[in-house]
Amino acid sequence: MKQEHIVIIGNGISGVTLARHIRKLSDKRITLISSESEHFFSRTALMYVYMGHMKWNHLKPYEDKFWVKNRLELKQAHVQHVDTQQKQLTFESGEVFSYDKLVIACGSKYNKFGWPGQDAKGVIGLVNKQDLEELEELAPNNKVCKRAVIVGGGLIGVELAEMLSTRNIPVTFLVREKHFWNNVLPAEEAQLIDRHIREHHIDLRLETNLEEIITDENGKVKSVKIKETGEVLDCDLVGLTPGVSPNISFLKSSTIDLNRGVLINRSLETSETDVYAIGDCAEQREPIGNRPPIEAVWYTGRMMGETLAQTLCGNPMEYKPGHWFNSAKFFDIEYQTYGWVFPKPKEGQTDFYWEHEDGKKCIHIQYEKESRIFKGINTFGIRLRHEVFDRWLTEKVTVDEVIKNLKSANFDPEFFKSYEKEIQNKFQYTLKTT
Numbered sequence: 001m002k003q004e005h006i007v008i009i010g011n012g013i014s015g016v017t018l019a020r021h022i023r024k025l026s027d028k029r030i031t032l033i034s035s036e037s038e039h040f041f042s043r044t045a046l047m048y049v050y051m052g053h054m055k056w057n058h059l060k061p062y063e064d065k066f067w068v069k070n071r072l073e074l075k076q077a078h079v080q081h082v083d084t085q086q087k088q089l090t091f092e093s094g095e096v097f098s099y100d101k102l103v104i105a106c107g108s109k110y111n112k113f114g115w116p117g118q119d120a121k122g123v124i125g126l127v128n129k130q131d132l133e134e135l136e137e138l139a140p141n142n143k144v145c146k147r148a149v150i151v152g153g154g155l156i157g158v159e160l161a162e163m164l165s166t167r168n169i170p171v172t173f174l175v176r177e178k179h180f181w182n183n184v185l186p187a188e189e190a191q192l193i194d195r196h197i198r199e200h201h202i203d204l205r206l207e208t209n210l211e212e213i214i215t216d217e218n219g220k221v222k223s224v225k226i227k228e229t230g231e232v233l234d235c236d237l238v239g240l241t242p243g244v245s246p247n248i249s250f251l252k253s254s255t256i257d258l259n260r261g262v263l264i265n266r267s268l269e270t271s272e273t274d275v276y277a278i279g280d281c282a283e284q285r286e287p288i289g290n291r292p293p294i295e296a297v298w299y300t301g302r303m304m305g306e307t308l309a310q311t312l313c314g315n316p317m318e319y320k321p322g323h324w325f326n327s328a329k330f331f332d333i334e335y336q337t338y339g340w341v342f343p344k345p346k347e348g349q350t351d352f353y354w355e356h357e358d359g360k361k362c363i364h365i366q367y368e369k370e371s372r373i374f375k376g377i378n379t380f381g382i383r384l385r386h387e388v389f390d391r392w393l394t395e396k397v398t399v400d401e402v403i404k405n406l407k408s409a410n411f412d413p414e415f416f417k418s419y420e421k422e423i424q425n426k427f428q429y430t431l432k433t434t
């Protein structure tokens with residue numbers, strides 16, 4: 001009997017996790033297609049190559065022989081069209097490629113909002129290998145790149161600022177919000193990160209929008225104009241980091257239902273038979289709880305890959321991601337979040353905030369006013385255990401229990417010991433005074 005052929009567009013974390021798990025469970029033929037790189041690499045560690053902490057080869061979690069050994073066929077090609085009737089893909093080269101089941105795992109692209117000059121030489125994003133190569137070419141040092149302007153204050157923007165500052169390239173950082181990442185973080189944490197960014201000599205401009213990118217006679221970036229003030233800032237590089245969105249323009253000629261991403265149901269099925277979507281490019285028709293319909297984070301791509309492998313190997317499974325969590329780093333400050341902490345507590349909820357006197361560590365908890373049920377925590381500069389918070393969220397413990405038992409969530413008891421008492425005292429004091 002002919003082996004079923006599973007074709008996966010995208011060799012990122014979601015596509016590769018899927019392929020590995022299908023291989024564990026079956027003997028199906030599997031092809032991974034990518035136009036970006038022959039082998040899978042850790043996208044989250046791209047920054048460390050530019051910063052000199054790692055070489056490109058260190059980003060590859062598997063040796064090159066892994067793919068052959070596991071009979072995972074790799075194809076470097078760009079998919080231009082998907083024909084779901086004929087079950088065929090057409091590559092940019094004109095080659096036609098057949099599938100029995102197709103999985104779209106094509107990731108994200110960086111946003112551009114129609115700014116004049118946004119496609120000029122010297123304007124980059126930070127999403128893929130080619131972006132990194134371009135950055136290396138345009139900003140090897142502060143002689144070639146005398147100033148960079150970064151537009152958009154999210155997680156990738158702050159990574160780019162850190163990268164450039166390790167090569168002593170002056171950076172101006174334009175952030176639309178009142179404080180850094182203030183559309184996600186409460187004001188206290190956002191201000192803590194504002195200060196930290198400035199401590200690293202980044203020229204952070206809040207409530208500031210880009211008006212246009214101005215180019216020279218060769219079409220290369222020369223300066224940017226700021227909307228609010230009309231100020232013109234000379235620069236050699238513009239980093240566009242105002243978020244990412246699904247990289248799905250090549251699917252517009254297909255019959256697959258699209259919105260911002262590829263629309264899927266809980267079983268990760270698209271509108272077309274035998275076509276699925278996972279990872280950054282997938283958009284839930286009905287969002288799960290408070291989760292965004294598009295979850296552009298590493299671990300959810302991995303979970304979707306694991307889940308879909310079960311379905312494709314005869315054990316139908318729905319995507320159930322559990323409690324929200326995430327982590328990141330802002331220069332030297334680590335951030336973790338478990339459950340939901342919104343910029344402002346939701347109706348019927350309230351919060352508790354503690355910040356260390358050094359202004360570099362804090363925790364922020366949100367909880368239900370009436371029942372006192374714990375809803376979520378942000379930590380900055382302090383590491384807490386994921387499994388403990390996951391259990392507390394499942395057991396719906398109260399905020400009082402969380403504060404009392406913080407010790408059991410300590411990742412590093414020695415380090416945290418000194419703050420625990422302070423946090424508990426502040427919590428007790430807050431209870432008495434509110």
Ligand SMILES: Cc1cc2nc3c(=O)[nH]c(=O)nc-3n(C[C@H](O)[C@H](O)[C@H](O)COP(=O)(O)OP(=O)(O)OC[C@H]3O[C@@H](n4cnc5c(N)ncnc54)[C@H](O)[C@@H]3O)c2cc1C
Pocket residue numbers: 009010011012013014015033034035036037043044045046047077078079080105106107108126127128156159247250278279280281295296297298299301327328329
């Ligand atoms: C700089 C950076 C830092 C990040 N840091 C974090 C972090 O700290 N924590 C976290 O949780 N997440 C982080 N993320 C997000 C995380 O990396 C993504 O959520 C994850 O990599 C998405 O995986 P994916 O498999 O969905 O897609 P991707 O990894 O994007 O892979 C998709 C692949 O498909 C290819 N492709 C697309 N279209 C086609 C086509 N038509 N034909 C052929 N190939 C195609 C793409 O070129 C790409 O190689 C970061 C992202 C970036 C860019």
